[in-house]
Amino acid sequence: MAPFLSRAVDAASAMLYNEIHVLYQAGIDQEELNIFDLDKLGFAFPEDGIYARESTWQDNPDLCRRFIQATLEGWRLAFKEPETALAATMKRVDDSRLASNQAHQRWMLKVMSQIITERVGLEKMGELDPRGLELAGQLLFKHGFLPRATPTGTFSVPAWQKP
Amino acid sequence: MTAIARLRPHWLRLRTRFTVFVLAGVGLISLAMALLTYHGSSQALLAARQEHLMAFAKSQAWELARSLGQVSGTARNLSTTLEVWHPADSDEALAMLRHQLKEAPKVYGMALAYAPFAFDSRKRFYAPYIYRSPQGFKELNLDSPTYDYLAQDWFLIPNQLQMPNWAEPYFDEGGGEVLMTTYSAPMVKNGQVLGVATADVDLERLGREVAGLAVGQRGYAFLITKQGTFLAAPEESWVMRETFFSLAEGLQRPDMRALGQRMVRGSSGLVRVADWRSGRPAWLAFVPVPGPGWSLGVMAPEDEVLAPVVSLARQQTLWALGGLAALVLVVWWMVVRLTEPLHHLVAAARRLAGGDLSTHVEDVRPGDEVGDLAQSFNVMVDDLKRYVQELVNAQIIPDNEMCMFVTVFYGVYGIKTGQLRYVSAGHPSPLLRRASGPVEQLPRAQGLALGIMDDLRLEMGRINLEVGDTLLVFTDGLDEAINQDNQMYGLGRVGQWLAQALPNDAPQMLDDLIADWRGFTGPVEQFDDLTLLLFRRRE
Numbered sequence: 001m002a003p004f005l006s007r008a009v010d011a012a013s014a015m016l017y018n019e020i021h022v023l024y025q026a027g028i029d030q031e032e033l034n035i036f037d038l039d040k041l042g043f044a045f046p047e048d049g050i051y052a053r054e055s056t057w058q059d060n061p062d063l064c065r066r067f068i069q070a071t072l073e074g075w076r077l078a079f080k081e082p083e084t085a086l087a088a089t090m091k092r093v094d095d096s097r098l099a100s101n102q103a104h105q106r107w108m109l110k111v112m113s114q115i116i117t118e119r120v121g122l123e124k125m126g127e128l129d130p131r132g133l134e135l136a137g138q139l140l141f142k143h144g145f146l147p148r149a150t151p152t153g154t155f156s157v158p159a160w161q162k163p
Numbered sequence: 164m165t166a167i168a169r170l171r172p173h174w175l176r177l178r179t180r181f182t183v184f185v186l187a188g189v190g191l192i193s194l195a196m197a198l199l200t201y202h203g204s205s206q207a208l209l210a211a212r213q214e215h216l217m218a219f220a221k222s223q224a225w226e227l228a229r230s231l232g233q234v235s236g237t238a239r240n241l242s243t244t245l246e247v248w249h250p251a252d253s254d255e256a257l258a259m260l261r262h263q264l265k266e267a268p269k270v271y272g273m274a275l276a277y278a279p280f281a282f283d284s285r286k287r288f289y290a291p292y293i294y295r296s297p298q299g300f301k302e303l304n305l306d307s308p309t310y311d312y313l314a315q316d317w318f319l320i321p322n323q324l325q326m327p328n329w330a331e332p333y334f335d336e337g338g339g340e341v342l343m344t345t346y347s348a349p350m351v352k353n354g355q356v357l358g359v360a361t362a363d364v365d366l367e368r369l370g371r372e373v374a375g376l377a378v379g380q381r382g383y384a385f386l387i388t389k390q391g392t393f394l395a396a397p398e399e400s401w402v403m404r405e406t407f408f409s410l411a412e413g414l415q416r417p418d419m420r421a422l423g424q425r426m427v428r429g430s431s432g433l434v435r436v437a438d439w440r441s442g443r444p445a446w447l448a449f450v451p452v453p454g455p456g457w458s459l460g461v462m463a464p465e466d467e468v469l470a471p472v473v474s475l476a477r478q479q480t481l482w483a484l485g486g487l488a489a490l491v492l493v494v495w496w497m498v499v500r501l502t503e504p505l506h507h508l509v510a511a512a513r514r515l516a517g518g519d520l521s522t523h524v525e526d527v528r529p530g531d532e533v534g535d536l537a538q539s540f541n542v543m544v545d546d547l548k549r550y551v552q553e554l555v556n557a558q559i560i561p562d563n564e565m566c567m568f569v570t571v572f573y574g575v576y577g578i579k580t581g582q583l584r585y586v587s588a589g590h591p592s593p594l595l596r597r598a599s600g601p602v603e604q605l606p607r608a609q610g611l612a613l614g615i616m617d618d619l620r621l622e623m624g625r626i627n628l629e630v631g632d633t634l635l636v637f638t639d640g641l642d643e644a645i646n647q648d649n650q651m652y653g654l655g656r657v658g659q660w661l662a663q664a665l666p667n668d669a670p671q672m673l674d675d676l677i678a679d680w681r682g683f684t685g686p687v688e689q690f691d692d693l694t695l696l697l698f699r700r701r702e
Contacts (some may be wrong), residue, residue: 102413
């Protein structure tokens, strides 16, 4: 966000859970910004998935499943005990000498919790939104970023489901 | 007098009342004046202290700007030079950097970061960097793909803006390895950015410099960037990580956010705030640092700002209390002086009421009201005395055809002194039996009986009674009484009786005397009246 805040660039993509808040912490109020909400404009692309080669999944489905389960369990725990999660995160921020602070991490956790659980709730957390996937596939294909439309079902496996 | 004393409690005596009223009056007036003075002087002092705080912040911001000017100037010189002169090789470029760094003690490190292929058309990355380490100058090439200088803000922003820029604070991992901020000046040739020349400021060093700007014991100074990020702060952990706004968010202080917006937008001002560390009231002076446009804040706890005001108030209070104490002494002394004659007057009036017509108020100082009163009292007593004397004498004389006369013995006994002052108008002298034994007759005081002459002159006698002395006052009915043989009872018998009498109660003794006397006169009819007074000093 530094180039945007320094006016080196006029526009920047910003995530609700991160950069929007970075701007807020630089003293910029929402009213001072022109915000194009891509979600409302119909570009609700799924993001931040866990990816594996098809062969890895086929060779070690149990390992992959347990990895996914552990990841989701970590998120559930973080939502349940936000202060513990924050303390652990801040320790890593300190260790890595990152330019981040607790108020920002608190915001991120809060917004992530809303985004992640909004559609499917805690129990079905991890399920890929089929409509979102379809929309993204169609748009990317239409504008030539993909050689063919990705059929739903072949792209993801429901590893989030408990066996 | 006793009736009045009973009506009012003791503490409400005149001197107490007077002192209390004067003290309360003067105390209230002094208090009001002290408050007014305190208010006025504290306002003036506070204004002066505020002005001082603001002036201090301004001067320090300029000082900081001068110091940072050395850093930015070094990078700008370098970029300007390199816009017209291209180093032949890496050695020349490094020599140039080394020379510049040597000349600029405030600069931590310097880099020449070229745009892709701008230094050497065969090399995509070229970014020599030289910085101060405990072992002396250290050289590096920042061309590693993990460092990726082309993506660093300090390269990207000035490159994009084609203007010099101060970077937000960062930890230069893979570079200078310290918390720093970097000034980058783009090298522009024919509208093309060749790269940037940079100069770093070590934030630990800057932090020490800013910490030295603290005012008072618990005051502190801090420095924030245009984006509110702390470059120097009272808490080391705030540097780079926190912004003024992230603190405001964590503390839920919208006032602080609004203040931060004024600061990062280049305003200067002086505000009273609740200190975000202690929560206690404090004064914050903030001014922009010319050049980078950062904001310097100088925070001073209000109790320290007001310390001279408080000490002034304390001093004024002490003076006022001292003045009031002196006033109490003066008023008390004055009232005592004023009322002392009144005490004498009261005592004299009591004596007069007890029949002592010889009473007098001593030490009369006429001129003031009390003195006049005392003098009037003395005149009144004198008049009264004369009147009484004249009354008795004058009442008798006009129709004293029978040539009857009245003898008087009049004495005033001082209980404390034991002195008896007396006059005798033709009265037989009383007999005194000393405690040691001998009986004597009081020295005769000259004076005619009443009813003989118009002009009466009496001589006053004085005698001191010792403890145990017994005085017998009598009329001539005692000694001039006769028996059947026409013999007088006589002073000798009276003296004899007195010498031998047992020291009983006065009534008992007088009964004894009368019994002795009756035994002497026997059946002879009493022809004169008999009055006896027996008096013994006990202590």
